[in-house]
Amino acid sequence: MGNFxxxxxxxxxxxxxxxxxxxxxxxxxxxLLGRFFWLQVIQHDFYQTRAEDNRIALIPIxxxxxxxxxxxxxxxxxxxxxxxxxxxxxxxxxxEETITALSEVIDIQAKDRKRFKRLMDEAKNFESIPIxxxxxxAEVAMFAAQRYRFPGVEVKARLFRQYPLNNVASHAIxxxxxxxxxxxxxxxxxxxxxxxxxxxxxxxxxLEQHYEFELHGETGYEEVEIDAGGRALRSLKxxxxxxxxxxxxxxxxxxxxxxxxxxxxRKGSLVAIEPSxxxxxxxxxxxxxxxxxxxxxxxxxxWKELNDHPSKPMINRAINGAYPPGSTFKPFMALAALExxxxxxxxxxSDPGYFNFGNHQFRDDKKGGHGMVDMYKSIVHSCDxxxxxxxxxxxxxxxxKFMGSFGFGQRTGIDLxxxxxxxxxxxxxxxxxxxxxxxxxxxxxxxAGETISIGIGQGYxxxxxxxxxxxxxxxxxxxxxxxxxxVRHIVDTKTGEKRLVEPKPIRDLQLKAQNIExxxxxxxxxxxxxxxxxxxxxxxxxxxxxxxxAQVYSLKGAQYKEGAIKKELRDHALFIxxxxxxxxxxxxxxxxxxxxxxxxxxxxIARMVMDYYLLGKLPAGAAKDDPAAIEEEHEE
Numbered sequence: 101m102g103n104f105x106x107x108x109x110x111x112x113x114x115x116x117x118x119x120x121x122x123x124x125x126x127x128x129x130x131x132l133l134g135r136f137f138w139l140q141v142i143q144h145d146f147y148q149t150r151a152e153d154n155r156i157a158l159i160p161i162x163x164x165x166x167x168x169x170x171x172x173x174x175x176x177x178x179x180x181x182x183x184x185x186x187x188x189x190x191x192x193x194x195x196e197e198t199i200t201a202l203s204e205v206i207d208i209q210a211k212d213r214k215r216f217k218r219l220m221d222e223a224k225n226f227e228s229i230p231i232x233x234x235x236x237x238a239e240v241a242m243f244a245a246q247r248y249r250f251p252g253v254e255v256k257a258r259l260f261r262q263y264p265l266n267n268v269a270s271h272a273i274x275x276x277x278x279x280x281x282x283x284x285x286x287x288x289x290x291x292x293x294x295x296x297x298x299x300x301x302x303x304x305x306x307l308e309q310h311y312e313f314e315l316h317g318e319t320g321y322e323e324v325e326i327d328a329g330g331r332a333l334r335s336l337k338x339x340x341x342x343x344x345x346x347x348x349x350x351x352x353x354x355x356x357x358x359x360x361x362x363x364x365x366r367k368g369s370l371v372a373i374e375p376s377x378x379x380x381x382x383x384x385x386x387x388x389x390x391x392x393x394x395x396x397x398x399x400x401x402x403w404k405e406l407n408d409h410p411s412k413p414m415i416n417r418a419i420n421g422a423y424p425p426g427s428t429f430k431p432f433m434a435l436a437a438l439e440x441x442x443x444x445x446x447x448x449x450s451d452p453g454y455f456n457f458g459n460h461q462f463r464d465d466k467k468g469g470h471g472m473v474d475m476y477k478s479i480v481h482s483c484d485x486x487x488x489x490x491x492x493x494x495x496x497x498x499x500x501k502f503m504g505s506f507g508f509g510q511r512t513g514i515d516l517x518x519x520x521x522x523x524x525x526x527x528x529x530x531x532x533x534x535x536x537x538x539x540x541x542x543x544x545x546x547x548a549g550e551t552i553s554i555g556i557g558q559g560y561x562x563x564x565x566x567x568x569x570x571x572x573x574x575x576x577x578x579x580x581x582x583x584x585x586x587v588r589h590i591v592d593t594k595t596g597e598k599r600l601v602e603p604k605p606i607r608d609l610q611l612k613a614q615n616i617e618x619x620x621x622x623x624x625x626x627x628x629x630x631x632x633x634x635x636x637x638x639x640x641x642x643x644x645x646x647x648x649x650a651q652v653y654s655l656k657g658a659q660y661k662e663g664a665i666k667k668e669l670r671d672h673a674l675f676i677x678x679x680x681x682x683x684x685x686x687x688x689x690x691x692x693x694x695x696x697x698x699x700x701x702x703x704x705i706a707r708m709v710m711d712y713y714l715l716g717k718l719p720a721g722a723a724k725d726d727p728a729a730i731e732e733e734h735e736e
Contacts, residue, residue, distance in 0.1 A: 159324055160298030163317030164259055166344030168273060168307060170353040171588065176273055177308070179259040183235040185243065186228040189220060191252030198250060199231065205246050206232055206239050215397070219300075228256065233396055261301070261395045267388040269356045271416040272380070272516065272586060274306020275391030277398070286518065295319050304394065305416075305522070307347060307586060310515045314590055317344035348589040348598070350379030358712050359384045362705045367693040369417040371569035371584075372709060375678065375687045377603040378573070378582025380514070382688075382709065383566075385417040419516060422526040422562040423691055426648030426698070427482045428676045429557030431619050432571065434475050436502040437490055438615040445618045448474040455488035455552070462488045462552050479622035479646065480630035484556050491555025496546060499554060500530035505609055506571040507581065508563050514584045515601075526567055529560035558651060565691050568676060573687035576644070576678035578616055579609035620644055624681045632675070635703035641714050642681040645706065647698030648674035670694040675702035679710050686713050 168177035185206055192198045199216070202208060208231060216231045235243075240255055247253070261276050279287075279302045287296050290313065296302075297319055303309035320341030359370050363386040372381040387409075393402050406414055415421065437443035453469030455462045464470070464484040470477065478486035491499065504510065509528020511520055527533070531546040538544050553559035566584060574581040583606050589598040623644035627636040631647040650672040673695030678687035688706060695701030711717055 159322045161320035161322060161338075161341045162259075162298050162300075163319055163341035164343040165261060165276075165317065166311075166315040166593065167346045168315075168349065169346070170349050170351045170356075172352065172354075173348075174353040175264055176269060176349070176351075176353060177261065177263050180262050181257045182233065182260050183240050183255050184230040184258045185232040185235060185239075186230050186254060186256050187216070188228045188252045188254075193251065198253065202231070202250060202253065205242055206235070208232055211399075228254070230258070233258070234260065263391045265353065265357070266390050266392065268353065268360060269351060269383070270306075270388045270391050271385040271418065272306055272351060272356075272383045273391060274308035274310075274516070275304055275394040276301045276308055277304045277394045278302075301395075306516050307349075309518045309522075311347055311587065311590075312518070315344040315347070317593070318342035343593040345593055346591040347587050348591060349586050350374065350377070350381065350588045351383070351586055352381050352713070355709065355713055356382045356384065358718060359705070359709050360386060360388065362708045363692070366695060366701070367411050367417070368691045368695065368702075369421060369565040370688060370690045370705065370709065371418050371566045372686055372688040372713070373569050373573040373584055375573040375577040375684050376582075378570075378584050379588060379603065380584055380586045381686060381713065383418050383586070385415070385421075387411050387413040389413045416516070417691070417693075418565050419512075419514060419523045420564065421691075422524050422564055423672055423674075423693075424559075424561050424650035425557040425563055425568055426650035426672070426674050427484075427557060428568060428646050428648035428674050428689070428698075429555075429561065430482065430487055431479055431575070431623060431646055431676075432503060432506060432508075433487055433490060433494075433499070433555055434479060434622070435575070435611070435615060435619050436499065437475075437494065438618060439502065439611065440494065440498060442494055443475060443490065445475045448472045448477075449486055449489060451483055451485040453485065455485050455492075457488075457492065457549055457552055460549060475618065476622045476625060479619070480625040482631055482647065487555035488552050491551050491553075492548070494551075494555075496551045496554060497530055497532075499551070500528055500533070504528055505607070506574055507567055507606075508571060510567070512566055512570050512584050514566060515586055523566075524564050526564050527560055527562040529554060533560075557648060565689050568674075568689035568691075569687065572676040572678060572689055573684075574609070575616070575619065576684035576687045578613070579611035581606045581609065620681065623678075627677070631699050632677075632703050635675075635699060635707045639707070639711075641679055641710070643677055643679035643710060644681045644684075645675060645677035645703065647703055648676070649697050650674060652694065670696055673698045673701035675699075675706050677703075677706045677710070679714060686710060 165179055167175060167179070169175050185202070187195070187198065189195060199208065199213065212232055216229060219229045235255065243255060263270070263273065263275070278300055279296070283302050287293055287302075292313065295316065295318060299316070299319065303312040303315065308315065318341060321339045323337040325336055355372070359372075359382050363370075363384065366386065368386055370382060370384040372383075373379065374381055389406055434443070438445070449472070451464060451469035451471060451473050453464045453467055462484070465482075469485060470481055470483045473481075473483045473486050477483065500509075509526050511523045511525055514523060516522055534546050535544045550559060554561060570581065570584055582603050585601055585603070587601050589600055591598050623646055624642060626632045626647070627639075627643050627645045632645045636643055636645070652669050652671060671694070673692040675690045675698045676688070678684040688709060690702040690706050692701040692705070708718070
């Protein structure tokens, strides 16, 4: 039987397949058209932005850091231009070969290579990265002659931080250093990340750190067109940076320098304050260090020398060192007694040279005692027995409450560092303090005998030199306390406008005028007929002051003999003062670590500082110890 073929059926099947294919092609074309419309119309702005981002790179331009000057315009921190040798990795070919060839022309050390590698990891390949900084003129000329050999390598001028007075006021000014992860966290918390693009350095302590966001300025940008390989083609737009604001200080650079010279190689601190404003005139912590060492990254050898030095030059003793105030505490004890009604100026005691409390005898420095002692004599001749009895009568919590009002045991809030932890609180002892300080119940109890030595500035007492200076300035200012500060004006570099750091009183202690007068008259007597008389002999101005000596370790009843004791165990020497006595313009506190007696070591420094500040002259020999003063100081 034959096999019949149906042409009509075959044609219908062909038409169906053709129609299906046409519908499929049309559907696919519609999808492509829809996708094209979505990308080209609906998402046009988005993809255009991404394309521009891939085509255009923003290169940050680091701003010029603000300048720091003293009250007379003396520059303490500024910037200078120097040549750097820089490599653009995308244009330099083989980097290792390039750097090796460069080292034959310019001195490139291992530390330079290490820094370059780290910076390259952080940068984009179209940015130029320094391989050597601060080139000499000879090195610039040598490279210029060979420049044709090094594509992608060029010499650029950059700004570097400089501290022209080197060690002077280093603890006040601080220094800058390379940004660390901790610094980045601080920047992020302040939401300043965008403004620190391209910035390598940041303030590490002192004013450089406290006013970092004022000094830094506003980062600029350059728009650069790049190709697919990341190579820069041309510059499209430039937004210039704005220099950081300048700081004008209350500090007197010359006074600071003279004070540091007065200390010589002795450890210690001095803080001088303008009583009517709280402005810091000098802030010394000795020994000092050179902040220029940190600008381009401190070398391991220099860091080891600073960090391991037995005198600890990196510690700011003015705000971080806590010391017993010794007899400089006595004028404040006497004022507390007057204000609380515990004593009258004429009320006197008979001093046999000791005070018995329980089974313990607290001895006065003067063998045989001072005889009949009223308040004036107790300050002028520094009678310990008077204050043993007074402390016992007042009680520890009354002492703590009054001394706390003068700022003892509290951070002053001075504008140094970035937070409260930059400054020590010290120790203002009280029953509550002891309960919090110790863990065992038997250690937490306050014993009445512990109060006795508190009255002469010993025992648990421990305060910073700036706290002592602030309290002295408050006394000189009749009980009105100002926050110590170093910056007087912040100068806006865009407008030239000066923003005054307004001195505002922290508190007015509302002290009775007649009580202040009693203490101030006695402090003048100290420098006329008492323990400070030798240091201020012949002064053409009237100064008020008080010497002090603070024990470093207990003598256990033995007599103090300086020459028989290791230097590091000798007493600290202290002195507080203000002048002129009737209208004070300067108040200060001096501490000389292991300096012995205050009249011997600390008072001559104060005299030297005041002579310069008030008279503009430098007394000869004031930096040296005065052995003849030792005898007088035994009364302290």
